[in-house]
Amino acid sequence: MFSKHLFYLTGDQLHAYLWQGGRLAGGGVFNNDRAGVDAFLDYVDNHGEMPAYLLADVIEEDFQRVHAPHVGGRAGRKLLQRRVLQQYRETPFRHVQVQGREATGRRDDVVLLSALTNPSAVQPWAEALEQLKMPLAGLYSTTLLSTELVRKLGLRDEHLLLVTQQSAGWRQSYFHQGRLKFSRLTLAIDRDGAPVDIGAEITKTQQFLTSVRLIGRGSVLQVALVAPASGHAMLEQQCEDGPETAFRFIALRHAETLAGLKTGDAAVAELAARLADPMLLALLARLAPASRYTLGKWQRYFHLWRTKVALYAGSATVAAACVVWVGVNLWQYYQANADSDRLSAESSLYTQRYRAVMAAMPPRVTSTANMRAAVNVERMLATQAPSPLDMMLVLSEALEQSPGIQLLQLDWKVSAGADSAAPVQGEVQSMPISSLMAGIPVKPPQALLLEAEIIADGDDYRTAVDTMNRFAMQLARNPHVTVAIERPPLDTRSSVKLSGKAGQSTVETRARFALNLSWKP
Structure with missing residues (x-):
């Protein structure tokens, strides 16, 4: 598993983390200003070339649900790209996702369009990575990533509202039959410095979902609230079940275990005990999906890095194959030498036995070559002698x-x-048989x-x-x-003479x- 840069971006800060050996370690916090970007450049430059994953948790993330004609192939992709471009012209960070088809009518595609409507929150950091030629693997949002968290938690309710507390505040994401439809971010501290009533905020969200007809009247909204176990008692006072609302509380530590979070230092462990940021970063590092939001030119160094890694992997594979081939040849060489030595020893042994046997035999009447020729002649007579x-x-x-x-x-x-010789007339001699x-x-x-x-x-x-x-x-x-x-x-x-009787x-x-x-x- 490759080491990775993980950056958690909020509206005014960027939190840097390192993912090494399957563990998450903290790196630093940088403000969204010139001094913060310069410090960020020094930080990235000191940690070497690693793929970078940028996770945004900002309030300026918009979601729109539209219906589009069902068109497949390249034409369908172009149609969706034009649709999302028309919806969000002011930002390059756009995302389109087909979530199924309508059950009746023309059976149009149900499409979710989303975008980060404030590009200035992302561009300074992307340009800084571009300046250092760092491979930027992708731009993600905590909202889109929460779809994977829902799967990890095994939440399969028809109407589900996932609530998590993160650095930017309380994130409320609504899912219908496992598909993301809407998300809302509210501050955790109000203007007076007091913690917000999350129960009241959930009620506002439910009223909005009902007004836009994402939830029908009489349907029960299942609210899954991920928070530290120590704070469940206070949250239960704010969140009471109603005729159309049912709450369940999931311990943050349990969710982090399912997401595969392993902390690498005390600072990250302390943060993971309060907020869901480390859990989402660990989920992103383990899954490493394709970029959710378009990056364009800012992703070119990642493509180059991936090509370089592929070339290194191919070279390593070829080198390993060559090493194996050389090893096999060496083994065969040593095996052949061992066989040659064994055969030489056997040949010497048989030669000695032959000489011992021949020494004990009486003198030969004729040579071995003549005896071999006689045997060959006898075999030819036995197989080829003429017979009627x-x-x-x-x-x-x-x-x-x-x-x-x-x-x-x-x-x-x-x-x-024709080759047999005939005797000459007048000569009396015995001719040998051919x-x-x-x-x-x-x-x-x-x-x-x-x-x-x-x-x-x-x-x-x-x-x-x-x-x-x-x-x-x-x-x-x-x-x-x-x-x-x-x-x-x-x-x-x-x-x-021809003769006979008629x-x-x-x-x-x-x-x-x-x-x-x-x-x-």
């Missing part, structure tokens, strides 16, 4: 679809490919000569030829198999044929 099993599976599936075909002979062989025949380095192509016969009725060779063609097509469906007809059932070659025959004939199958892995 693949072709037999294809042939079996085709025979199941062709029950009229009977096998006579199978001639399976392995093709060594490694391709054993499936090294890849599986070799295979060939299968298939001889079969087709049982047909009579001399129906057309059916036999069709049966052989369907059988060949079934074999050729496998993408690794190529089928070539070696000898058809009816041999029509010009070099073969006429019908009831004897079964067996048409033989031969197919040449090639298998490419």
Whole structure:
């Protein structure tokens, strides 16, 4: 939480406070004259750059309730700004607040307009802060801030009058269904120097609220009076319940606890025991809302200060992220070094064990490289050596679809490919078997000569030829198999003699044929 300057402004004085570590401490009192402003400049300059919050408690605060057409967005905001400017042209300190909509008719917006009608009470202090380039966070009033106090106290009455005693006098703020409608400040001491009768002043306020129809006749006004517990007895004599008025008394200390007030010195504690000023300042410091009254150019250094704080916060975040990233990398570096040392120790241990085992073994027949090569060759022979099993599976599936075909002979062989060397004629020598025949380095192509016969009725060779063609097509469906007809059932070659007898025959004939199958892995 940032330290803050808290300034409580009355009609003729400014009370300076410091908010540090969640505690309120007094700083000084300055009169609204040239000497007081000069002393105020020295005070602020000596306490360094901190955001300043200006809380006004002046009698020149006006409230107006108006109805405006319900317009949303940017146009609605401009409409309200023009309306409040028309109402208060003589002061720059204006505030507009939409408090809901009417229940009937056009359902216009219910708007509360307020302003500090005596700008000379605020301008010297705002200009002094501007001169020192101090960040002025906002201008507030005790009346508008009392809305938050009502929430803290849990007051939910339909017609509520909140009464507090402050430096400027008795502040009476009227709330309808939790929304501020009117406020009035009366002096605590009359012209004769005697304390005013607060009960009589509350009666005047109630009569005014009834005359302007903020309270209907017969409605009960709930009056919550915040005062020191020691003064409740005297106030009860002045404030008696009536048919349209009900009083309740709230101990000031209890309200200050709910507002989160913690005093930092004896002077503030003594003031907090009598007046509500410290309580409202603590509420303002803890909530730190946006400025209630417009400040214009006097707030520019606050915007710059907030931007600077945001940049510092962003830089701190980036720096923290970099520190974390460096820490993670360092941890990973040390972890990697530890893992490397552990692996080196394990490698040395395994090397020693290997050497011990090898020393106990008999002399090797061959080198380790040759043994590794032999193992690799054995694995390749086990997985890639040629076998007729693949072709037999294809042939079996085709025979199941062709029950009229009977096998006579199978001639399976392995093709060594074009790289295999052929023996030279006239030379008698034993040629070594090519490694391709054993499936090294890849599986070799295979060939299968298939001889079969087709049982047909009579001399129906057309059916036999069709049966052989369907059988060949079934074999050729496998993408690794190529089928070539070696000898058809009816041999029509010009070099073969064609013979037979015409006429019908009831004897079964067996048409033989031969197919040449090639298998490419």
